[in-house]
Amino acid sequence: MNQEVNSYDEASAQTVELGNRLADDETANPGEIADGLLAGAIQYWLYSRQPCGDLSCEDCSVLCTAERRLEELLTIVRELAETSEYYHSPHDHGAGRA
Structure with a gap:
C-alpha cells in the first residue's frame, strides 16, 4: 500500500476518533x-493547496485562484x-416507505 493511501486513511480515522472523543x-x-x-479540515485543505508562486508551474495551474x-x-x-x-x-423527507 502506498504512503498517500495510508496518510489519507490515518487522517480520516483520527478525525472520526477526535469527534467521538469530543462527543463523550x-x-x-x-x-x-x-x-x-469541518472548519478545521477546510482550513487545512486550503492551506495545503496554495500555489507555489511560479506562474508557469503546471502542478499549480489547476488550483491557481481562490475560485x-x-x-x-x-x-x-x-x-x-x-x-x-x-x-x-x-x-429523509421523500424517502420511500415500504
Missing part, C-alpha cells in the same frame, strides 16, 4: 463538533458526501 462530554453538541472539525480551489474543494466534498454510508437517512 455529556454537554457536547455533536453538530457543533462536526462543524468545528478554482473552491470549485475543487466543493467537488471533493460532494463526492465524499455522496459515497458516505450516512448520506441517505431513513428519516
Whole structure:
C-alpha cells in the first residue's frame, strides 16, 4: 500500500476518533463538533493547496485562484458526501416507505 493511501486513511480515522472523543462530554453538541472539525479540515485543505508562486508551474495551474480551489474543494466534498454510508437517512423527507 502506498504512503498517500495510508496518510489519507490515518487522517480520516483520527478525525472520526477526535469527534467521538469530543462527543463523550455529556454537554457536547455533536453538530457543533462536526462543524468545528469541518472548519478545521477546510482550513487545512486550503492551506495545503496554495500555489507555489511560479506562474508557469503546471502542478499549480489547476488550483491557481481562490475560485478554482473552491470549485475543487466543493467537488471533493460532494463526492465524499455522496459515497458516505450516512448520506441517505431513513428519516429523509421523500424517502420511500415500504
